[in-house]
Amino acid sequence: MAIYYTDRSRSFSAADGHGVHRMELVAEAIVDVTTAMIDNANDEVGLFWLPAGAVVTGITASATDMDTNGTPGLAFDIGDDGDEDRLLVASNIGQAGTLSTALARTGHLYKYTARTRIKAYVQTAAATAAAGTLYVSVRYFVDPEYSTTALAASTTA
Numbered sequence: 001m002a003i004y005y006t007d008r009s010r011s012f013s014a015a016d017g018h019g020v021h022r023m024e025l026v027a028e029a030i031v032d033v034t035t036a037m038i039d040n041a042n043d044e045v046g047l048f049w050l051p052a053g054a055v056v057t058g059i060t061a062s063a064t065d066m067d068t069n070g071t072p073g074l075a076f077d078i079g080d081d082g083d084e085d086r087l088l089v090a091s092n093i094g095q096a097g098t099l100s101t102a103l104a105r106t107g108h109l110y111k112y113t114a115r116t117r118i119k120a121y122v123q124t125a126a127a128t129a130a131a132g133t134l135y136v137s138v139r140y141f142v143d144p145e146y147s148t149t150a151l152a153a154s155t156t157a
Contacts, residue, residue, distance in 0.1 A: 001042040006031055009046025009117055024057060027118070028137040035129035038066055038074055038094070043122045047078075047136055053144035054112045059087050062099035062135045069127035072096070077121040078136060079107075084121045086110060087138065094132065111148050 006029055029047040037043055050056075059078065067074035072095035079086035087107040091100050120134060 001044070002037070002040065004037055004043070004045040006046060006048070009048055009119070022141045022143055024139055024141050026137050026139050028135075031120070031134045031136075033063075033066060033094075033132050033134050035126075035131055038122050038126045039129045041122055041125045044084075044119045045134075047118045047120055048138075050112050050116050050118055050138065050140060051142055052112065052114050053142045053146070054116075054140040055143060055146050056087065056103070056107050056110045056112075056138060056140050058101065058139040059103045059107065060099065060101050060135075060137045060139075061088055061091060061093055063094040063097060064132035065097040066094040066130050066132035067126040067128060068130045072127055073124045074122070074126040074129075075124040076134070077123045078118065079104075079121065080112075080116050080118055084119070085123070087118070090123050094126070094134070097132075109148065111146055 027048045027050060031045060074094040075090045075092055076094060077085035078088035085104060087104055089104045093100050
């Protein structure tokens, strides 16, 4: 397994500022992907950091065609060290140069309690790898007091 980093995902990189309380923000990365980065399953590339208290509201991911085989296999997960497919699961965006806004259920309103590096993982290696570009943006707001506990409903007002 190889681990790759962008300038925005190294340990010393700062997370973006968090703006006004609950204002929606976007963290993004555009990554040049080499064939070496996608020819082995379980390779990963750091994308960017989300700050402590970030609550995820959406994702958009797209890629150029990075698997030129007639039966492509390339699939990406996007997540973090705790759950590599927390935000995007087995996406085939790199098979034919497509876009996905399918946030994984596990990522919807997920709250990061500590500063966290977001990564793209090669779930399935390319059948015939081709260099390309991966585009990822994650929408979130910051609220350290946000509770992920479900509200109780009752019939009384």
